Amino acid sequence: MIPQVPQQLRMLDAVSAAGLGLALALFYDVLRFFIPRGKIRLFICDFLTFGIAGMLLISFAVSHSYTGVFRWYMALGAGAGYAAYLWGIAPLTARLFSDIRFVLKLPGRFVFRYILKPLGVSLHKCTDKIKKRCAIKRKSKRKHLRKEQKVLYNSN
Secondary structure, three states: OOOOOOHHHHHHHHHHHHHHHHHHHHHHHHHHHHOOOOHHHHHHHHHHHHHHHHHHHHHHHHHOOOOOOOOHHHHHHHHHHHHHHHHHHHHHHHHHHHHHHHHHHHHHHHHHHHHHHHHHHHHHHHHHHHHHHHHHHHHHHOOOOOOHHHOOOOOO
16 A cells, blocks of 8 residues: 555546536436436436446556555546536436427427328217217117106006
8 A cells, every 4th residue: 555645646646536526416317318317227327327436436446546446536527527417418408408308309390280180180079970970870769758648548
C-alpha cells in the first residue's frame, strides 16, 4: 500500500472518476428513457445502475488509478460527476428526450386521429342502425292480443 499519493495523481483520479460519474448518470437517464414508468421498473433501473456503478468504480480503481485500490476521493469524484449531470445536463437531456418521444409518437397519433377514430365513429353509427332495425323487428314479431271487448268467447 502506498502511504502518500501525490496531490496531482489524486486529482487526476478524482477527475477521471467524475467523468465516470457523468457516464453513469447518462446511462441511467437513457435506461429510464427506454424503460417505461412504474415503481418496479424504476427499482430495476436503480438496481442496475447501482450494480454497474460499483463494478465500474472498482474496475476503474484497479486498472486505471495510480494506487490500484479504491480510495475515497474516487467515490467523491464519481458522486460529483453524477451531481453535475443531474443539475447541469439533465434538464437539457430531459427536453431532448421529450422531443424524441413527441416525434416517435407522431405516427401513432396520426393513425389514431385520422384512421381509427373516424372508423370507430362510423362503426358506432352502423351498430346504432342495426340495433334500431332489430328493435323494430322485435316489435313487429310480437303477437298483439285484441281488446277484451272485441273478443268473442264461446260459452258452453
